[in-house]
Amino acid sequence: IFSLKACKLDFSFVYLFVFFGLMKLVCILQSSHRKFKDRKQKLQNIRKKLAELRLKLLQVKLGRLKARVQRVHVDGISRTKDDIVIGSVRDVFTAADFQTVILRIHEARMRLENLGCFKNVGVLIDTYSGDGAYDDGIEVTFEVKEVNLLGAKINTNVGNNEGSITSGGMLRNIFGRGEELSTEYSYGTKRTSSFHTTFRKPFHNEAATELSTSIYQQASEAPWSGYKELDRGVLLSLAFATAPSIEQKLILDGAWRHLSCLSRSTAFAVREQSGHSLKSALRHELSLDKRDELVFPTDGIAFNMKNEFAGLGGDVGFFKNELNFQLNLPLVNEMVVQGSVQAGHMLPLRNNKTHCIIDRFILGGPTSVRGFEMGGVGPHSDNHALGAEMYWAAGLHFYCPLPLLGRGGSFSDKFRLHSFVNIGNIGDFDLTDNYKRNLENLFKDMRLSYGAGLAMSLGGFARVELNYCIPLILQRYDRPYNGIQFGVSTNFL
Structure with missing residues (x-):
């Protein structure tokens, strides 16, 4: 009986020894991993600072380069109305240097993409050579591709501890200003269902x-x-x-x-x-x-x-x-x-x-x-x-x-x-x-x-x-x- 108790006691010491050994190993691994992450973070910070310096130098160079936009052309329009397109690109003409030109073009491109009328917007920049051209004159061309009139979608949604699948069809850019008429049906995992027809006017x-x-x-x-x-x-x-x-x-x-x-x-x-x-x-x-x-x-x-x-x-x-x-x-x-x-x-x-x-x-x-x-x-x-x-x-x-x-x-x-x-x-x-x-x-x-x-x-x-x-x-x-x-x-x- 004494030897059996001693054996159990020895095994308990073995378990404790293995447990503390594993804990020590985990601490060592965590310390090594933390040091590795710190070195990686320092390297990323150095790279980020170098990229910021390069960007500042580029901005200085572009800011010294005079430029003005003399002509803007939007290619690919068929159903979209001119008034919302003109309102989206008008600010491009206010730029006085090449850096501002790039920023205004980027902002105009974002506005065109947010109209809900186009699925792709590309930009071409070239020197302007038409009548009354200046030495620093620029011509900007936005190449757009309008969304299809008919569309369909199917997706999944999550909410209120339930998942659902939604399918539907839509008419997009109906009157040329981003209007949309859609019909959707959804069914959830907890037997919820919905059907709706919606008209949106931005x-x-x-x-x-x-x-x-x-x-x-x-x-x-x-x-x-x-x-x-x-x-x-x-x-x-x-x-x-x-x-x-x-x-x-x-x-x-x-x-x-x-x-x-x-x-x-x-x-x-x-x-x-x-x-x-x-x-x-x-x-x-x-x-x-x-x-x-x-x-x-x-x-x-x-x-x-x-x-x-x-x-x-x-x-x-x-x-x-x-x-x-x-x-x-x-x-x-x-x-x-x-x-x-x-x-x-x-x-x-x-x-x-x-x-x-x-x-x-x-x-x-x-x-x-x-x-x-x-x-x-x-x-x-x-x-x-x-x-x-x-x-x-x-x-x-x-x-x-x-x-x-x-x-x-x-x-x-x-x-x-x-x-x-x-x-x-x-x-x-x-x-x-x-x-x-x-x-x-x-x-x-x-x-x-x-x-x-x-x-x-x-x-x-x-x-x-x-x-x-x-x-x-x-x-x-x-x-x-x-x-x-x-x-x-x-x-x-």
Whole structure:
């Protein structure tokens, strides 16, 4: 017996020796890899400085070379109107030296590409030899190729923890100023589907204004609440930019909605809201995005706000406000800390207007407060989420690259290690003029979860997360999710 215990003890020492040896090896490899990355970064900085010096020398030489544009020719136009083409290339004539000429030509080329009328824009620069030619006269030719009148597309989209495939056809540059008439059909992995026909009219001004109108039909299912929804409506939208990073939309939406039960087990509290409703709403959306990257930003902020008034017509009426805010701060060694806040408030109208479960907020899920099922936070009836008129949620996240793998366009750039803490609350809170009492109500019975996992960039516009989640604070009617949780979306808390 003594020898057997000694043998077990010896094996435990062997295990410890091997473990510490492996840890030492990992530390050595990490140190060597860090030194290699530092040398590589220094070399890249030297090359970058040399390139900047060469560019400055070239700019000095080009700036001393006098040049003026005397003639601009755009070759390849058949359907596109002259007024928007002239407005795009007019600034080329203001250049007084060769460097400015190159910059103005590049800007004009970008404007032509953004008209939505051309699929290819080339540039030829030559000396001008026509009547009244100067010694420094230049002739610029833009060789364009217009988009085909008929077009088709098929692509995939990701959002709200669901993937979908979209196909459709379009008529492009219909009246010669970038107009487009398109018809699309999409079908999702969770049995959502939509069909819409949209006409877009761009105005090609400094605010990038675009007017669009759409006829649509959209069907979706909400198994967390036990209902399915079918909407048919007409939408009128005006989009414009008030600053380089600020975009706004004014939307007028009229919809005929049909709410029905998803199965026989749908809760009575949801079942009694089934039926038809008419909604006419005016919505304003504002978005500000100054992040350096969409999926894994290392710096910058993002802000989105939606304000909606329903009750212009029909039997649905409410005021609804929702906002999202995200802040990213870089740390050492490409590590990033991220803070995010979401909040929403709905105020029903006190007249003969009404609202139902599809107008209310839900909280919880792999893209919201992690560690809970979809819609798993808040009041439930027979395991079906009922939603609420107010919610708030916040998250603190930590991202870092995978260890022992290089960066700089490699496969590992698509992955990050991720840890998080999420908090939030939802309910029909009764707010008064007593701000202290309001804060107590908002934070009372709040939920908290934490966890860690792996995040992956999907196509540079969406993110996939695989996290091990632990709900720490919850209420008796919540539906927690303790374990590995999978999420995919373009927007996460």
